Structure formats: C-alpha cells, structure tokens
Amino acid sequence: xxxxxxxxxxxxxxxxxxxxxxxxxxxxxxxxxxxxxxxxxxxxxxxxxxxxxxxxxxxxxxxxxxxxxxxxxxxxxxxxxxxxxxxxxxxxxxxxxxxxxxxxxxxxxxxxxxxxxxxxxxxxxxxxxxxxxxxxxxxxxxxxxxxxxxxxxxxxxxxxxxxxxxxxxxxxxxxxxxxxxxxxxxxxxxxxxxxxxxxxxxxxxxxxxxxxxxxxxxxxxxxxxxxxxxxxxxxxxxxxxxxxxxxxxxxxxxxxxxxxxxxxxxxxxxxxxxxxxxxxxxxxxxxx
Amino acid sequence: xxxxxxxxxxxxxxxxxxxxxxxxxxxxxxxxxxxxxxxxxxxxxxxxxxxxxxxxxxxxxxxxxxxxxxxxxxxxxxxxxxxxxxxxxxxxxxxxxxxxxxxxxxxxxxxxxxxxxxxxxxxxxxxxxxxxxxxxxxxxxxxxxxxxxxxxxxxxxxxxxxxxxxxxxxxxxxxxxxxxxxxxxxxxxxxxxxxxxxxxxxxxxxxxxxxxxxxxxxxxxxxxxxxxxxxxxxxxxxxxxxxxxxxxxxxxxxxxxxxxxxxxxxxxxxxxxxxxxxxxxxxxxxxxxxxxxxxxxxxxxxxxxxxxxxxxxxxxxxxxxxxxxxxxxxxxxxxxxxxxxxxxxxxxxxx
Numbered sequence: 001x002x003x004x005x006x007x008x009x010x011x012x013x014x015x016x017x018x019x020x021x022x023x024x025x026x027x028x029x030x031x032x033x034x035x036x037x038x039x040x041x042x043x044x045x046x047x048x049x050x051x052x053x054x055x056x057x058x059x060x061x062x063x064x065x066x067x068x069x070x071x072x073x074x075x076x077x078x079x080x081x082x083x084x085x086x087x088x089x090x091x092x093x094x095x096x097x098x099x100x101x102x103x104x105x106x107x108x109x110x111x112x113x114x115x116x117x118x119x120x121x122x123x124x125x126x127x128x129x130x131x132x133x134x135x136x137x138x139x140x141x142x143x144x145x146x147x148x149x150x151x152x153x154x155x156x157x158x159x160x161x162x163x164x165x166x167x168x169x170x171x172x173x174x175x176x177x178x179x180x181x182x183x184x185x186x187x188x189x190x191x192x193x194x195x196x197x198x199x200x201x202x203x204x205x206x207x208x209x210x211x212x213x214x215x216x217x218x219x220x221x222x223x224x225x226x227x228x229x230x231x232x233x234x235x236x237x238x239x240x241x242x243x244x245x246x247x248x249x250x251x252x253x254x255x256x257x258x259x260x261x262x263x264x265x266x267x268x269x270x271x272x273x274x275x276x277x278x279x280x281x282x283x284x285x286x287x288x
Numbered sequence: 289x290x291x292x293x294x295x296x297x298x299x300x301x302x303x304x305x306x307x308x309x310x311x312x313x314x315x316x317x318x319x320x321x322x323x324x325x326x327x328x329x330x331x332x333x334x335x336x337x338x339x340x341x342x343x344x345x346x347x348x349x350x351x352x353x354x355x356x357x358x359x360x361x362x363x364x365x366x367x368x369x370x371x372x373x374x375x376x377x378x379x380x381x382x383x384x385x386x387x388x389x390x391x392x393x394x395x396x397x398x399x400x401x402x403x404x405x406x407x408x409x410x411x412x413x414x415x416x417x418x419x420x421x422x423x424x425x426x427x428x429x430x431x432x433x434x435x436x437x438x439x440x441x442x443x444x445x446x447x448x449x450x451x452x453x454x455x456x457x458x459x460x461x462x463x464x465x466x467x468x469x470x471x472x473x474x475x476x477x478x479x480x481x482x483x484x485x486x487x488x489x490x491x492x493x494x495x496x497x498x499x500x501x502x503x504x505x506x507x508x509x510x511x512x513x514x515x516x517x518x519x520x521x522x523x524x525x526x527x528x529x530x531x532x533x534x535x536x537x538x539x540x541x542x543x544x545x546x547x548x549x550x551x552x553x554x555x556x557x558x559x560x561x562x563x564x565x566x567x568x569x570x571x572x573x574x575x576x577x578x579x580x581x582x583x584x585x586x587x588x589x590x591x592x593x594x595x596x597x598x599x600x601x602x603x604x605x606x607x608x609x610x611x612x613x614x615x616x617x618x619x620x621x622x623x624x625x626x627x628x629x630x631x632x633x634x635x636x637x638x639x
Contacts, residue, residue, distance in 0.1 A: 178377070180373065180375070180377055181377055181379065181380075183344050184373055184379075185379070185390070186365060187369065187371035188371075188390050188391040188438060189364075189394035189395055189442065190390075190394045191363070191394075194394060199379060203379075203380070203381055280381045281381055282379075
C-alpha cells in the first residue's frame with residue numbers, strides 16, 4: 001500500500017536538493033565557463049569563442065606568480081591550521097567535560113561579526129601603528145616589519161579566519177571517536193605516540209581532511225584578506241580575479257580565473273579523497 | 289617488608305576521585321594458573337580495580353606487584369598484560385590480522401615471530417578464513433574471539449577481561465564461558481574477569497572476589513562464596529536469595545511477618561536478624577504441614593528448573609526454584625513453604 005507513496009516521497013526528497021543545486025550551483029558554473037571562453041573589450045562582452053583568456057593566464061608571469069603564491073599560501077595555511085587545531089580540538093573533547101559545548105560555541109563567536117570587520121580589526125592589530133607594533137615602539141623596540149602589509153600578515157589573517165572551521169570539524173570528528181579505543185591500544189602495548197599515530201590519527205583522518213579542505217579552498221580563492229593586509233607584494237589569485245570583475249572590467253578573464261580555481265579545488269578534493277581509503281579511517285558505512 | 293611472593297599481588301590499594309572513594313584498602317593475592325572473577329554491582333569499583341591492574345589508572349594509595357616486581361608506576365604498555373573489553377574495542381580500520389598483529393608490532397617482534405603467533409591465534413580461536421575481514425564484517429562471537437586473541441597473542445603475564453560477554457546473546461555467552469575457561473587452563477596464566485553477572489563469575493572462575501562500594505566483601509572459592517556467604521551483601525548478591533526479617537532468642541529464629549519459627553543448627557546471637565534463603569533451597573510441603581502457608585500464583589518454566597511464584601498470607605511474593613518434575617504444583621495450589629535450617633544464612637540485622 002505505502003510502497004509507491006514511499007518511493008514518491010523519496011523522489012521528492014531527492015528532487016528538492018537537486019533542483020537547488022542545478023539552479024544555484026550548476027547553472028552559474030556553466031555561465032562562468034561560457035563567459036571564460038568569450039572576450040571583454042571596453043567594458044563590453046564580445047561573444048567570440050576564444051581560448052585567449054586561458055593562454056593569458058598560462059603565460060603571463062604576473063598571473064602565474066599570483067597563482068603559485070595562492071597555492072603555496074593555501075597549503076601552508078591549511079597545514080598550519082591542522083597542526084594547531086588538532087591539540088585544541090583534542091583537549092576540548094578530552095578535558096572539556098560538561099563545558100565542551102560552551103567551548104565549541106565560543107569558537108563560533110568570531111562569526112558574529114562580518115569578515116570585513118574582522119579583517120579591519122586585524123589591520124588595527126598588525127599595522128605600522130597597530131596594537132602590536134605600537135606597543136613595541138612605546139617600549140623602545142623596533143617594530144616587526146614582517147607583519148605589516150605583507151604575505152605574513154595575510155597568513156595570520158587566514159589562520160584567524162579559518163581556525164574555527166578547522167577546529168570545529170576536527171572537534172566533531174573526535175567527538176564521534178570512541179576514546180576507549182585509545183585505552184585498548186594502550187593496553188595492547190602502545191606508547192602515547194603509537195596510540196596517536198596508529199589509532200587516533202587514522203580514525204579521525206576523514207574529519208581532518210574536511211577541516212583541511214574547508215580552509216584550503218577558501219584560502220585559494222580569497223580576495224579580501226590579501227586586499228586588506230597583503231601590501232604591495234601580497235596579491236593573491238582570488239584578489240586579482242576580483243579586480244578583473246571590478247576595476248579593470250575584464251570579466252571574461254576573471255571568469256577564466258574562476259574556472260581555474262574551481263578546477264584546482266576539485267583537484268584538491270579528488271587527490272585527498274583518492275589518497276584516503278575510507279575503510280582505513282574506520283568508515284563503516286560501506287556494504288550496508 | 290611486604291611479602292611479594294604472590295604471582296600478582298594487589299596490596300592495600302585505594303583509588304579516590306576527590307572525595308569519592310572508588311576503591312578502599314583492597315588487597316588480593318592471585319596465583320599463577322588461577323581464574324579469578326571480580327564480581328560486583330555497577331559502580332562497585334570493580335572496573336576501577338581492573339583499570340588499576342592494567343595501568344590505565346594509578347592508585348591513590350597502595351602498590352601492585354606482578355611476579356614480585358612493583359608495577360604501580362608503570363604505564364600499561366610496560367606491564368605485559370593482555371586485556372579484553374566489554375565492547376571488544378577492535379580497531380575498526382584494521383583487518384582481523386592487523387588487529388591481532390598490533391600488540392606484537394608494539395613489542396617489536398620479528399616478522400617471523402609475528403607470523404608464528406598469528407598462526408597460533410588463528411588456530412586456537414578458530415579464526416580461519418576471517419583473518420582479512422574488518423571487524424564490522426564479523427559476528428559478535430567472532431569479534432569476541434578476535435578480542436581474546438588480541439589479548440593473548442603476546443603471551444601476557446595475565447589477561448584482564450572486562451565484562452567481555454555482556455554484549456553476546458545467552459547461548460553464545462554460555463559457549464564462550466566454557467571456551468574462555470579452557471583457554472585459561474591451557475595457557476596457565478591468571479585470568480582476571482570482571483563482571484556484574486554472578487552466573488558468569490560462578491561458572492568460570494576458581495575464586496570469586498565480591499566487591500561492593502569499593503570494598504572487598506568476600507574472597508574465596510566459588511563454592512564457598514555461594515554456600516557460606518560471610519556478609520549479608522554476599523548472601524543477597526551471589527545466587528538468588530530471599531530475605532526475611534527475623535528475631536532470634538539465641539536458639540530459635542522467628543519470622544514475625546509469616547508467623548514461622550525455625551531452629552538454626554548453630555546458635556545465633558539474640559536480637560533482630562536478617563535471614564537469607566537461596567531460592568532453590570526452599571521446600572514446598574503439603575498445605576497444612578508446618579511452614580509458611582503460600583499459594584502458587586504463577587509457574588515459570590526455565591528448562592530443567594521451575595520457578596514457583598508464591599504469595600504468602602500477607603501478600604508478600606516469594607520465588608522458589610525447584611527441579612522440574614512431572615507432578616509439580618499447579619497454579620492456585622496451596623502449599624507450606626519451609627527450608628532446611630542448616631542452609632539458611634543468618635546475620636544480625638543491618639541498621
């Protein structure tokens with residue numbers, strides 16, 4: 001009796017997200033791809049099919065440098081975040097007790113203000129007369145030049161912006177992890193380091209990967225942080241892309257840059273997920 | 289000087305968590321070849337004791353010796369123990385083979401030795417054909433055997449078992465009870481078996497330690513613990529018993545609520561007493577003979593045994609267990625309940 005009903009209901013549940021994704025993700029992406037194969041001249045779109053935009057991106061040294069800088073930045077930021085977020089998440093889960101939830105909610109507090117606001121606040125902290133350098137100079141010390149309008153400043157900003165994400169994903173992963181497995185490993189003769197490397201780390205690898213990607217992908221395409229903090233040599237790929245759509249009005253080239261970013265984000269996702277055997281992360285949802 | 293000659297010596301160990309005394313001045317000596325059950329209700333401190341022996345926790349006071357060596361301060365991986373957990377806690381990301389090899393790799397055994405021990409475990413635990421499966425592809429009983437194997441592959445000094453059968457169904461549990469006891473006899477190392485299930489404790493162990501509220505209530509041969517409990521708690525907790533409030537005049541004991549008097553074999557100090565009678569030691573006499581007049585209100589068949597649910601004149605429920613016979617009392621029958629005075633356990637009433 002309820003068989004066709006259940007099937008229909010199932011289909012509805014699939015249609016809703018599918019429609020949403022097609023409307024707001026696939027269609028804009030297609031538009032972006034199409035635009036990337038056109039041209040812009042004098043702030044007008046010229047509908048001639050060409051691969052010129054991609055040739056520009058692949059040959060002009062400025063774009064290559066922006067891209068490599070972005071890629072390096074994204075890798076460094078994400079690796080650093082994983083290294084820092086792990087102990088934070090671990091200690092919240094292990095010793096947070098009944099305050100666990102409060103700790104994890106505190107991580108979300110920065111999200112109560114917008115990204116621009118947070119970056120301006122950081123500018124105030126790191127700038128030439130900012131809190132840190134101001135205080136140093138008051139004390140008669142030399143100011144720290146590397147944190148003023150530089151790639152280091154951008155790096156600090158990315159860490160600050162995405163730390164809550166990375167900590168939260170690793171925290172959620174650890175929360176679902178049975179810590180008694182660590183006791184079991186310990187009783188099996190494993191020292192602390194082996195308990196971590198053989199049991200805790202591999203069983204939380206998928207959560208860690210998601211945490212990594214949640215900082216890697218936005219860092220790769222970020223435009224605001226380098227604009228506020230990067231200084232003259234801090235232009236990143238996403239920032240340059242934003243300029244194509246804004247000041248310079250070269251939308252087609254910007255679209256091509258967007259396509260490049262999407263492709264590299266997908267590549268990162270594929271590389272990481274191929275590198276991880278889900279079985280080896282204790283994932284038990286297979287074959288069921 | 290403490291005598292440290294026992295194979296495993298737990299010497300006056302206490303564990304306090306702030307003001308909470310999880311364990312209090314507990315001492316047990318365990319011989320090699322011994323299967324000892326640590327029996328207690330949940331929250332009695334029995335799991336704390338196990339964690340202390342394993343090294344997963346440190347005692348607040350007291351010392352623990354393995355083979356004469358003080359291991360109190362040693363971490364678990366330096367104690368040479370094997371451990372089996374209630375939820376098995378197999379590593380879900382490792383195959384059976386890798387789970388079994390794990391403790392061997394931790395002690396840096398040679399590949400040849402590892403292979404040798406894996407073959408041994410595969411054979412003794414009948415894991416043939418399962419070695420390359422992942423834990424979630426195994427049945428409960430198979431997981432149990434892998435967990436046992438993981439505890440035993442390293443030839444540990446002793447094996448700790450934390451309610452390892454609690455998650456298995458009844459039939460499998462009874463099968464595993466026999467099997468575990470067989471491994472213990474075969475290997476000749478002490479098994480320390482923590483459980484709240486008295487049937488498991490009694491069916492497998494040589495000796496039983498009964499723990500209640502962090503204290504050792506009784507320690508002795510299983511038969512002894514069952515037949516001659518030394519405290520009211522043990523009388524109530526080991527086996528199934530019924531408690532009666534009585535008054536002793538020195539030679540006879542009267543149970544006022546049922547108007548029944550009997551004469552225990554040994555004199556009992558005068559005053560208020562608690563009388564415990566194991567349910568299988570009740571005798572059901574014909575109505576009208578001396579005894580507590582009861583009516584059979586239900587009969588529960590338990591295979592070779594029958595549980596008679598009885599109701600006394602004052603509406604108190606009493607359960608009597610008898611071997612199953614063809615001519616047993618039917619529901620509604622009137623009977624007189626008595627017991628062999630020698631087999632009742634009598635203690636001064638608790639305040």
